Each structure stands twice: as C-alpha cells, then as structure tokens.
Amino acid sequence: MSELPLRERKYAATKAALTRAVAVRLKQQSLEEIAVKEICAEAQVSEATFFNYFPTKAAVVGYRVQLWSIEAQWAMAQCLATGGTHLQAVRMLFDTAARGEETTPGIMREVLIYQARRTLEFPPLTRAEYALHFPDHAGIDTIRADGLRQMLAAPLSAARQSGELAPHLDLEAFIVTLMSVFFLTPILVDSGQSGSVRDAYRRQLDILLAQSLPPP
Numbered sequence: 001m002s003e004l005p006l007r008e009r010k011y012a013a014t015k016a017a018l019t020r021a022v023a024v025r026l027k028q029q030s031l032e033e034i035a036v037k038e039i040c041a042e043a044q045v046s047e048a049t050f051f052n053y054f055p056t057k058a059a060v061v062g063y064r065v066q067l068w069s070i071e072a073q074w075a076m077a078q079c080l081a082t083g084g085t086h087l088q089a090v091r092m093l094f095d096t097a098a099r100g101e102e103t104t105p106g107i108m109r110e111v112l113i114y115q116a117r118r119t120l121e122f123p124p125l126t127r128a129e130y131a132l133h134f135p136d137h138a139g140i141d142t143i144r145a146d147g148l149r150q151m152l153a154a155p156l157s158a159a160r161q162s163g164e165l166a167p168h169l170d171l172e173a174f175i176v177t178l179m180s181v182f183f184l185t186p187i188l189v190d191s192g193q194s195g196s197v198r199d200a201y202r203r204q205l206d207i208l209l210a211q212s213l214p215p216p
Helices: 006-026 036-043 047-053 057-081 086-103 107-117 127-133 148-162 171-188 196-210
Strands: none
Touching: 006 036, 006 047, 006 057, 006 107, 006 127, 036 047, 036 057, 057 086, 057 107, 057 148, 086 107, 086 148, 086 171, 086 196, 107 171, 148 171, 171 196
16 A cells, blocks of 8 residues: 555545544444534544545445445455355355444444435545555455445346256345345344344345245
8 A cells, every 4th residue: 555645545544534433433323413523533634624525424324335335245256256156145245244233333224324315326446445445355446336236136146047046036026135134134133242233144044045945
C-alpha cells in the first residue's frame, strides 16, 4: 500500500475511520440515534469532512454492505477454487455475514432498513481501499460489489445444473427463502453471543438444503 499516492491512502484511511466509528456505536445505538458529531469526534475529523465522504449516515451502512459483498464473493471464489462445491460456497457467504454481525451487533438491522429505502449503488473502490480493507486477499481488487440476490443466483443455478440440488427446484422461490433467512436471522437471534448467528445460519441451511437435494 505504501507505493500508492499519499492522498489516496489518506482518503481510504479517513473513510475507514468513519466507518469504524459508526460500527462502534451500532453496538449500543441504532443508526438514527447516532449523531454525526459523535462519529466525527471518534474519527477526529470535522463534520464537513464527514459529508465529503458520506452524504448521509445511512451511506456508511451502504459502504459496509459494499465491503461485505466484495469479501463474500472473494471467499466464495476461494472455496470453489480449492475444490469446494457450489453449496459450500453459499454457506461461505452466510459465514461471512455472521462474522460481520458478531463483530458489529445490530448491523444487519441497519442494512435491512437501508435496503428497504434505497436502491443499492456501489461506487468503485480505490486501490487504497482494497489494500486497506483486504490486505491478505490476493486478486480481490478485481471483484466488484453485487447484491445478495445476484450473489446467490449464480452458485445455486450451478448447483442445480451439477445435481447438487433437485433439478426441478423453484430457484427463484428458494433464493427468496434464503434471503429471508439471511436478513432476519441476525435480528431474531441474540447476536451478542459468540457464534450464535453463525450457528443459527448453519442449522437453517442444513434444513433448507436437505429439503432441496435431488432424490436418492
């Protein structure tokens, strides 16, 4: 990262600091309750600087979604590249979401609110942002963020074609079901307990996938 222009590195670092400041407060407050001046005090920047990076507090949540989407897609690609199945890649997607919720309890609630009000738009990350957030993820800078529906559609379609899933499975209905599990589980489960969201995800996936397997 040191070879990148200083201005680009400072931009990435400040944006990351603001994002961390919001994440810290989400453990105790909703996004609506968090004041911009509190975020800025934590990140040691002015309020004017905050709005140079994010037009609203909600945009910080959108940025977290973007970072998660990129990391999840990279993890899924690594799973497939090392011999994993398409369904294992789907499980990897849920595992990365669980880690995010356990690190920042309450983030999924805010993501759900954010997506209910806005169309997801992901401006490209800079090279410094990729380097700062994903220092040990070789090749991740080629990945662009995508929505959950699209991230599920490709591996599930491939799983149905390869025989991992029943050939006549209603794929669209199955994707909607998985999306419901994805968004609602962290809200209904106590994410403050270590491993609880991940365990809940895994149990529900076990049930849903068992019902969707091809006949013996």
